[in-house]
Structure formats: structure tokens, C-alpha cells
């Protein structure tokens with residue numbers, strides 16, 4: 001019988017590849033179904049054994065996915081949402097007017113937009129800090145924020161924050177820490193075990209892995225934060241659809257397999273590009289030339305599958321390189337089996353001011369690769385051909 005891991009403790013605890021494939025109760029036991037059905041219903045008969053009432057506040061497909069996510073994250077609770085942005089909204093809805101959130105300065109663009117253009121209107125204040133700077137944690141004891149918001153590795157520069165160190169400093173000041181773990185996933189790093197209160201993921205990316213659904217999730221071992229997440233799911237209408245949960249439940253089954261191939265491809269591409277005459281620099285967390293390699297080696301069990309490079313090119317030329325690729329689609333998003341390429345200066349960070357871009361190190365020649373599952377020699381061949389634009 002499929003398990004969520006918890007009742008296997010007398011035997012050996014299942015490994016992540018097993019956890020990702022086996023969900024618990026399918027809520028259709030009399031059929032022996034291997035895959036759960038899609039519970040496409042808005043409401044449930046009162047007094048049912050599963051305790052369901054209305055899909056905004058829970059659905060079997062949510063619960064199945066939540067169990068798999070909690071199992072893979074090795075934690076007690078996961079709550080699913082309609083997107084990563086919904087998951088962020090759910091967490092911030094647990095704060096109050098006047099609360100201060102200290103954020104890593106290099107957060108995902110839509111997270112920044114939410115804080116600055118939405119939550120600020122409701123009195124949630126933010127301060128932005130480079131958490132890789134020496135002494136950055138001192139601000140926590142001094143400012144006593146209501147929350148710390150981190151992301152690691154960051155987008156697009158793949159900065160690696162010392163999560164254990166920041167979480168320890170936050171714990172000493174009694175401040176909850178959120179880690180957006182979308183780029184790494186629980187298979188590469190486990191924020192809760194490094195001391196975070198909440199681990200947030202856009203399941204749209206690696207977890208689903210097939211670029212055909214949006215979703216978000218928050219994992220935690222803290223019962224009161226779990227209650228807040230369950231409340232936000234129903235009270236704010238942040239719930240996903242049963243169908244998307246079903247797709248993501250199907251997707252996560254192959255996450256360990258996909259990620260293994262993507263990581264191997266990314267490491268090989270990074271190595272190849274580091275020796276390429278047209279490439280000025282390569283950023284990849286486990287490479288010896290990564291500025292935060294020691295921390296990356298400690299908290300990530302691999303370098304992940306994102307690679308960022310710098311080429312000596314104007315904005316137009318860098319754009320042309322991206323457009324000249326055959327196997328990399330130029331698109332936002334990441335984590336799918338298909339390789340994607342992003343030119344932040346014209347895409348994800350187009351609306352960011354030149355000063356901020358310069359401060360964050362986002363130059364016109366910066367290119368971000370989400371490495372997929374294709375044959376690596378085809379990817380290398382394709383990049384070599386496209387970089388020929390710069391000759």
C-alpha cells in the first residue's frame with residue numbers, strides 16, 4: 001500500500017525517490033485505483049468520513065499532494081495554493097499592519113512587487129538586506145522584525161545565503177524565517193532542517209516539472225503557522241484546482257529522476273561554458289569559482305540545475321544569442337524537462353531601474369539557463385552555435 005512515510009518508521013524510513021512516488025490514501029479505496037481520481041467537485045455531502053465540506057477549504061486532491069510534499073520535505077505539514085504567488089500572499093496575510101519584514105535584497109521579482117505594490121498599502125513594511133554581507137545578521141537583533149524573508153539560490157545571480165546562520169540569528173531574536181526554496185527544491189536543500197519556520201515553493205517549477213500547471217505550497221513543522229496557512233487557503237480563496245493538484249501529484253513522482261538528469265546536465269554545461277571564449281563568467285553553486293561555494297557545499301547536496309552566465313554583449317546581442325537557440329526556448333519560468341533561457345535585462349527584470357539592476361549585478365550580458373532533461377551534447381552544441389552570434 002502506498003504510504004506517506006509516517007507509518008514506515010518501524011522499518012527503514014523511505015528515501016525521497018520512494019516518498020515522491022507513493023501518496024497515502026487515495027480517497028477511492030474500493031476501486032484499488034493506482035492513480036487517484038480527479039475530484040472535480042465544488043462541495044461535499046455533510047458529515048463525510050474525510051471531513052470535506054467545500055473545495056475552497058479542502059479537497060482530496062489537495063490532501064494527496066500535501067502529503068507527498070510534506071513527506072519529501074520531511075516535515076509535518078504542507079498546504080497547497082493556486083500558485084507560488086498565492087503561497088506568498090498566504091504567509092504575508094499572517095502578518096499585521098505595522099509589521100516589518102526584513103528581506104534578502106535579491107528576491108524573485110513578483111515577491112518584490114507584492115511587498116512594494118500590495119502589502120505596503122496594508123502597512124506591512126520592508127527593509128532590504130544583502131544577507132551574504134558580513135555582519136548582515138546584526139540587523140535582526142537591532143530591528144526586531146516580525147519576519148525574515150530569504151531565497152537561496154537567488155534569481156538570477158544564484159547567490160547562496162547561509163540559511164543556518166541567518167536562521168540561528170533569527171531564532172535568537174525570536175523571528176520566524178521564510179525560505180523560498182523554489183530553485184533548489186527539498187531534494188537539494190531542506191530549509192526547515194536548517195532552521196527556517198516556513199519553506200515556500202512554487203510547485204509550478206521543478207515539483208510539477210512539465211510546464212503545464214501552476215501551484216504553490218508552504219511546508220512547516222510549526223502548528224500555529226500551519227493553522228494560518230489552512231485559514232488563508234480558504235478565507236482568502238488562494239486554493240488550487242483539483243486538476244492542477246492531480247497534475248502536480250503526477251509530476252512530482254518523477255522529480256528525483258528528472259532532477260538527477262537536470263543537475264548532471266547543468267554541471268556539465270557550466271563546466272563547458274566556463275571554458276568558452278565568448279563567456280566571461282559562469283555562476284553555478286558548486287563550482288570552485290562560486291563566491292559562496294563553501295556555504296553551497298554545506299547546505300545543498302548538489303549545485304542544482306540553474307546556471308547563469310555573463311557574455312560580453314550589448315542588450316540586443318545578448319537577446320539575439322537567446323533567440324538563436326534551438327533547444328532552449330526563450331521564456332520566463334524554470335524547472336521543466338524542457339530547457340529554457342531567460343535574458344533578465346529584457347524579461348524578468350525589464351521593469352527594474354538601471355540603478356537597482358547595477359546594484360544587484362544584472363547586466364545586459366547576463367543570461368540565465370534553466371537546464372532541462374535533453375541530451376547534454378545537444379544542449380552544448382546548441383549553445384556553441386548560438387554563442388557564435390558574438391563572433
Ligand SMILES: *Cc1c(COP(=O)(O)O)cnc(C)c1O
Nearest residue numbers: 083084085108182202204214215
Ligand atoms: C516562479 C516563482 C515564484 C512564483 O510562483 P508562481 O507559481 O509563478 O506564482 C516565487 N518564487 C520563485 C523563486 C519563483 O521562481
